[in-house]
Amino acid sequence: MAVLGIESSAHTFGVGIVEEGRVVANAKAMYKIGSKGMIPREVAETHIANAPNVIQEALKEAGMKFSDIDGIGYTKGPGIGYCLHVGMLSAKTLAKKLNVPITQVNHGIGHMEIAKSRAKLKDPLALYVSGGNSQILKKYGESYRVLGETFDIGIGNMLDSLARSLKLYPAWGSTVEKTAEGGKYVEMPYTVKGMDFSFTGMLTHASKMKDRKSDKDICFSVQETAYAMLTEATERALLLTNSKELCVCGGVAQSHRLKRMLQGMADEHGITFGYAEDTFNADNGAMIALMAEQMLKHGIKTKLQDCTIEQRYRIDEVKLWKE
Numbered sequence: 001m002a003v004l005g006i007e008s009s010a011h012t013f014g015v016g017i018v019e020e021g022r023v024v025a026n027a028k029a030m031y032k033i034g035s036k037g038m039i040p041r042e043v044a045e046t047h048i049a050n051a052p053n054v055i056q057e058a059l060k061e062a063g064m065k066f067s068d069i070d071g072i073g074y075t076k077g078p079g080i081g082y083c084l085h086v087g088m089l090s091a092k093t094l095a096k097k098l099n100v101p102i103t104q105v106n107h108g109i110g111h112m113e114i115a116k117s118r119a120k121l122k123d124p125l126a127l128y129v130s131g132g133n134s135q136i137l138k139k140y141g142e143s144y145r146v147l148g149e150t151f152d153i154g155i156g157n158m159l160d161s162l163a164r165s166l167k168l169y170p171a172w173g174s175t176v177e178k179t180a181e182g183g184k185y186v187e188m189p190y191t192v193k194g195m196d197f198s199f200t201g202m203l204t205h206a207s208k209m210k211d212r213k214s215d216k217d218i219c220f221s222v223q224e225t226a227y228a229m230l231t232e233a234t235e236r237a238l239l240l241t242n243s244k245e246l247c248v249c250g251g252v253a254q255s256h257r258l259k260r261m262l263q264g265m266a267d268e269h270g271i272t273f274g275y276a277e278d279t280f281n282a283d284n285g286a287m288i289a290l291m292a293e294q295m296l297k298h299g300i301k302t303k304l305q306d307c308t309i310e311q312r313y314r315i316d317e318v319k320l321w322k323e
C-alpha cells in the first residue's frame with residue numbers, strides 16, 4: 001500500500017509518501033517568516049502556489065505515478081484555518097481524481113508516531129514541542145492522553161516571539177540557540193505546576209531585559225530555563241506512568257540543547273530515549289502519510305463530503321485502535 005500525506009497546518013506545505021511503513025518521499029516548501037510573523041492569508045496563498053510542484057516533487061522522489069497511490073491523508077488540525085483548508089482541498093481533489101480512500105490525521109499524532117517509528121520505540125511517553133503546542137503525551141488503548149501541557153503558548157512560539165523582540169532573524173528557535181552559545185545565566189521565571197507549565201511570564205520578563213542584558217545572556221537563560229521546565233515535567237510524567245521509553249517530537253525537538261537535557265535525565269532513570277531526524281521533526285508530509293497508512297489499514301477513512309478541518313483539534317479527542 002502506498003499513501004500520500006499532505007501537511008499544511010502552518011508555514012510548511014509538505015507532501016510525503018509512505019509505502020508499507022517506509023518513507024519513500026518527503027517533499028516540502030516553506031513560507032518565509034518575516035518580522036511580522038505568519039500572516040495566515042499570505043501563508044495560505046503561498047501554499048496554493050507551491051502545492052502542485054510539491055506534489056510532483058514527492059511523486060518524483062518516490063519514483064511513482066499518481067496511479068501508484070492507494071490512499072490519501074491530510075492534516076485535519078490543529079493549525080491555522082486558511083492553511084489547513086489548502087491541504088484539505090488538495091487532498092480531496094487528489095482522492096476524488098484517483099478514486100482512493102481519504103483519512104484525516106491529527107497533526108500532533110503525526111509528530112509523535114513518526115518519532116516513535118524512526119527511533120524504533122514501542123510504547124513511548126512523548127514530549128511534543130512545537131510552535132503552537134507543548135504537551136506530554138502517552139497512548140492508552142485506542143486514545144492518546146495529554147498528561148501535561150502549556151497553560152498558554154507553545155514553546156516554539158515563545159522562542160520565535162523572543163527572537164522577534166530581540167530583532168534576531170530568522171526569528172525562530174535555531175537562531176535563539178545559536179545566539180545563546182557562551183551566554184551567562186540570569187534568573188528567569190520558572191513555572192511548572194505538576195506536569196503543566198507556562199511560558200508567557202518568561203517571555204515578558206526576558207523582553208523587558210533587552211536594554212540591560214546582552215542578547216546572548218537572554219537567549220541562554222530563556223533556553224536553559226524553558227528546557228529545564230520541560231525536562232522536569234517530563235521526568236515527573238515518566239516516573240508516574242512507569243514508562244520505559246521517551247521520545248521528543250515536533251519542531252523544537254530539533255534543538256540540540258533540549259535533546260541533551262532530556263538524554264541526561266533519561267540516562268539517570270535507565271529510560272530509552274529516541275527521536276526522529278530533523279527533517280521529520282520539522283512539519284512534514286511523511287508523518288501524515290505514515291499515520292494515514294496505519295489508519296487506512298485499520299479501516300479508518302472519511303467520506304469526501306465529511307472531510308473537514310478543525311483549528312483546535314485536540315489529540316485527546318482522537319480515537320484510533322488498541323495496539
Ligand code: FE2
Binds near residue numbers: 107251
Ligand atoms: Fe508541527
